[in-house]
Amino acid sequence: MAVKIYHGDILFTPAADRMEIHENSYIIVEDGVVSQICEKIPETYNGVEIVDYGDKLIIPAFSDLHVHGAQYVQRGIGMDCLLSDWLNHYTFPQESRFQSMEYAKNCYDAFVDEMILHGTFHANVFATIHRDATNYLFDKMEEKGMYGYVGKVNMDCNSPEFLIETTEESLNETEKYLAAHEGSKKIKTILAPRFAPTCSEKLITGLGKLAEKYHCGVHTHLVESIWEAQEALKLFPGYGSDAEIYERAGLMDHGPSIFAHVIFPSEEDKRIMKKHGSISVHCPDATVNIIAGIMPLQQMASENLKIAIGSDLAGGHGLAIYRQVARAVQLSKLKEFYEPNESKTITITQAFYHATKEAGSVFGKVGSFETGYAFNALVIDNMEDPWTKITAQEKLERFCYTGDDRNIRARYIDGELLK
Amino acid sequence: MAVKIYHGDILFTPAADRMEIHENSYIIVEDGVVSQICEKIPETYNGVEIVDYGDKLIIPAFSDLHVHGAQYVQRGIGMDCLLSDWLNHYTFPQESRFQSMEYAKNCYDAFVDEMILHGTFHANVFATIHRDATNYLFDKMEEKGMYGYVGKVNMDCNSPEFLIETTEESLNETEKYLAAHEGSKKIKTILAPRFAPTCSEKLITGLGKLAEKYHCGVHTHLVESIWEAQEALKLFPGYGSDAEIYERAGLMDHGPSIFAHVIFPSEEDKRIMKKHGSISVHCPDATVNIIAGIMPLQQMASENLKIAIGSDLAGGHGLAIYRQVARAVQLSKLKEFYEPNESKTITITQAFYHATKEAGSVFGKVGSFETGYAFNALVIDNMEDPWTKITAQEKLERFCYTGDDRNIRARYIDGELLK
Numbered sequence: 001m002a003v004k005i006y007h008g009d010i011l012f013t014p015a016a017d018r019m020e021i022h023e024n025s026y027i028i029v030e031d032g033v034v035s036q037i038c039e040k041i042p043e044t045y046n047g048v049e050i051v052d053y054g055d056k057l058i059i060p061a062f063s064d065l066h067v068h069g070a071q072y073v074q075r076g077i078g079m080d081c082l083l084s085d086w087l088n089h090y091t092f093p094q095e096s097r098f099q100s101m102e103y104a105k106n107c108y109d110a111f112v113d114e115m116i117l118h119g120t121f122h123a124n125v126f127a128t129i130h131r132d133a134t135n136y137l138f139d140k141m142e143e144k145g146m147y148g149y150v151g152k153v154n155m156d157c158n159s160p161e162f163l164i165e166t167t168e169e170s171l172n173e174t175e176k177y178l179a180a181h182e183g184s185k186k187i188k189t190i191l192a193p194r195f196a197p198t199c200s201e202k203l204i205t206g207l208g209k210l211a212e213k214y215h216c217g218v219h220t221h222l223v224e225s226i227w228e229a230q231e232a233l234k235l236f237p238g239y240g241s242d243a244e245i246y247e248r249a250g251l252m253d254h255g256p257s258i259f260a261h262v263i264f265p266s267e268e269d270k271r272i273m274k275k276h277g278s279i280s281v282h283c284p285d286a287t288v289n290i291i292a293g294i295m296p297l298q299q300m301a302s303e304n305l306k307i308a309i310g311s312d313l314a315g316g317h318g319l320a321i322y323r324q325v326a327r328a329v330q331l332s333k334l335k336e337f338y339e340p341n342e343s344k345t346i347t348i349t350q351a352f353y354h355a356t357k358e359a360g361s362v363f364g365k366v367g368s369f370e371t372g373y374a375f376n377a378l379v380i381d382n383m384e385d386p387w388t389k390i391t392a393q394e395k396l397e398r399f400c401y402t403g404d405d406r407n408i409r410a411r412y413i414d415g416e417l418l419k
Numbered sequence: 420m421a422v423k424i425y426h427g428d429i430l431f432t433p434a435a436d437r438m439e440i441h442e443n444s445y446i447i448v449e450d451g452v453v454s455q456i457c458e459k460i461p462e463t464y465n466g467v468e469i470v471d472y473g474d475k476l477i478i479p480a481f482s483d484l485h486v487h488g489a490q491y492v493q494r495g496i497g498m499d500c501l502l503s504d505w506l507n508h509y510t511f512p513q514e515s516r517f518q519s520m521e522y523a524k525n526c527y528d529a530f531v532d533e534m535i536l537h538g539t540f541h542a543n544v545f546a547t548i549h550r551d552a553t554n555y556l557f558d559k560m561e562e563k564g565m566y567g568y569v570g571k572v573n574m575d576c577n578s579p580e581f582l583i584e585t586t587e588e589s590l591n592e593t594e595k596y597l598a599a600h601e602g603s604k605k606i607k608t609i610l611a612p613r614f615a616p617t618c619s620e621k622l623i624t625g626l627g628k629l630a631e632k633y634h635c636g637v638h639t640h641l642v643e644s645i646w647e648a649q650e651a652l653k654l655f656p657g658y659g660s661d662a663e664i665y666e667r668a669g670l671m672d673h674g675p676s677i678f679a680h681v682i683f684p685s686e687e688d689k690r691i692m693k694k695h696g697s698i699s700v701h702c703p704d705a706t707v708n709i710i711a712g713i714m715p716l717q718q719m720a721s722e723n724l725k726i727a728i729g730s731d732l733a734g735g736h737g738l739a740i741y742r743q744v745a746r747a748v749q750l751s752k753l754k755e756f757y758e759p760n761e762s763k764t765i766t767i768t769q770a771f772y773h774a775t776k777e778a779g780s781v782f783g784k785v786g787s788f789e790t791g792y793a794f795n796a797l798v799i800d801n802m803e804d805p806w807t808k809i810t811a812q813e814k815l816e817r818f819c820y821t822g823d824d825r826n827i828r829a830r831y832i833d834g835e836l837l838k
Contacts, residue, residue, distance in 0.1 A: 073804050076816060077816050077820075079745070079820060106804070106806040107806070289749060334707060345710075385525070402495040
């Protein structure tokens with residue numbers, strides 16, 4: 001058994017209201033999995049090499065539960081547009097270029113490298129409708145050792161002619177994609193209907209059958225704006241909620257159901273999500289850039305709905321999930337200021353929990369340092385001015401608000417140091 | 420006469436609704452001042468050395484019109500606190516440490532270096548009540564070639580016993596500070612009563628006399644929260660508005676009047692500010708962190724009130740003004756979403772204008788590249804992916820949303836390249 005020991009200030013959040021802080025401690029990792037944390041190394045580990053990170057922070061790596069890999073090249077531009085202009089002038093033409101494998105490779109290589117640079121080792125990614133390019137992204141994330149879900153996008157109506165499939169094409173291409181990756185380990189396929197307004201009922205029903213056959217979950221946008229919520233119900237008459245569209249098709253029975261934004265959930269949406277253990281993904285910067293409102297995060301969490309954090313590149317403009325942790329705290333303050341009866345302010349501890357342990361739960365045991373969790377970890381450096389002391393938790397808070405990739409001194413996946 | 424010519428994609432905002440973009444052009448600088456921009460160099464400049472920045476951006480340097488230099492060491496921590504806890508547990512104890520010159524030097528050295536690193540060459544800075552430390556900050560900014568205003572803070576009531584002056588002390592120390600810097604050039608003194616709730620009427624009146632004697636402007640917080648606006652009028656009975664407190668004392672007659680936040684201006688506040696050409700400073704991240712609401716920026720600008728951008732470190736958590744430009748666009752969207760009758764969404768062009776030309780107007784001719792403006796400039800690099808083209812304006816937008824100091828390839832003040 002391969003044993004390694006790391007020394008530093010170890011922080012993680014076993015619960016939304018609890019940051020565990022082990023200053024000047026050791027974390028013992030056996031075969032890439034956390035065995036224990038201690039202030040003094042037990043005698044049984046005598047002779048094991050210790051990697052000493054001094055008073056640097058050792059924290060769990062981040063999960064990004066909603067990100068459009070293909071929108072990487074449009075990050076931080078077109079932000080003056082309203083949603084429809086942004087989709088028609090930037091996003092749709094941009095996604096259509098993924099017919100070209102050369103273009104796709106350039107984009108996905110840079111995208112995956114930048115996720116890892118920012119300490120995101122677990123990601124749930126929307127690709128595009130193009131199967132070949134989606135396969136490339138899948139393989140790239142696998143090659144890098146990431147944990148993830150990758151979805152080939154489906155859209156068979158209300159879409160531009162240069163970015164649309166027939167229902168049959170969409171189902172056939174999706175099945176080929178799922179079949180090609182059966183039995184994959186850390187990277188898995190997921191179904192990714194863009195959202196109800198661009199998917200016919202026949203397509204959604206067909207995807208439900210594929211979910212059963214290939215044991216797949218679903219990743220889509222849910223009640224992400226007032227427009228989307230209304231449009232979904234108009235296009236799916238006889239359905240009582242946006243979530244019911246996916247539930248009735250059987251898309252929530254065979255794997256994780258991951259819903260982006262969830263800004264205006266009805267009681268029925270919440271009931272269905274709770275029943276299926278779905279996870280809602282808060283994407284703070286995107287929600288402001290594409291101005292849809294603010295998720296009632298604290299309220300939903302208090303009702304035991306699962307919450308994760310996402311970058312939603314390129315509605316969001318950056319891939320750093322630690323920055324979205326800070327932004328989630330900020331937006332919760334604005335939410336309470338403007339809608340005090342809807343949701344309350346959250347703490348940095350809660351935001352960090354959603355971005356690590358709770359988000360990580362869809363990938364297995366990642367996002368925490370409790371015994372049995374993968375040692376997927378970041379070492380954080382240089383968060384303190386040399387002439388004044390701050391606490392370990394303050395260093396973590398400062399990293400989320402002001403740090404960048406230069407402060408990530410080392411990266412570990414399954415106990416292996418990334419070079 | 421020293422002439423230099425720079426080639427690149429030159430961008431600046433002569434007006435709030437106009438971004439001038441000169442791609443593949445030359446900017447001719449004579450004795451540190453912009454002479455002209457042209458696509459072909461006039462013959463009269465034959466033989467002058469050309470610095471070729473290719474298709475990199477050349478943009479005006481930024482101005483930060485509201486920043487607490489002494490709060491540098493608390494950036495990005497304590498953000499879970501409410502305002503009163505934040506002041507009492509972080510800010511006030513922290514500011515009291517500026518009695519120690521060693522502490523002050525460490526902090527102000529790092530603070531000034533980091534402003535310059537982020538391309539802020541013009542700043543209006545709150546120091547603390549301590550005269551020696553404030554002198555050090557003044558000298559440091561002068562030594563670095565910055566343009567600026569530096570204020571020794573005044574507070575003689577409703578303040579903790581470890582951070583308070585008597586009225587007499589406060590006025591005496593301030594006069595000594597002003598006298599020591601009479602005739603200074605690029606860095607100037609400014610009066611800095613903290614805000615109405617911590618200043619007696621006698622103090623404010625005394626500062627008004629110093630303003631007249633030493634030809635100083637004023638820098639303070641104005642209607643920054645509902646609490647502050649109400650408290651000011653309670654403590655100054657007989658005054659009709661927060662702005663009147665400073666106007667009646669004669670503090671707005673002898674130099675720029677610079678007011679931070681201005682989130683809840685009354686009609687009377689606006690009338691007084693317009694009469695005196697005052698400038699209101701929008702500090703987006705601070706306004707969210709310390710949750711006070713959102714300035715009605717677009718509405719105020721449409722009423723011809725002057726607007727600048729500020730970092731408000733450490734209510735704000737970072738010194739990069741370019742990031743606050745992006746944040747100003749974001750917050751204007753939230754403002755319109757929640758208060759559609761109060762203010763509308765602004766563009767990146769307008770936000771950039773407030774952070775460069777309009778903010779720069781309090782320092783002289785800085786913040787634009789029109790003829791006669793100082794060549795205080797940044798060269799911005801690496802905002803484009805190698806496999807896909809974006810426009811010069813999109814590069815600037817991406818820099819504001821996602822760039823960092825690594826993208827600032829060169830920095831010029833008065834035509835001199837900073838080493």
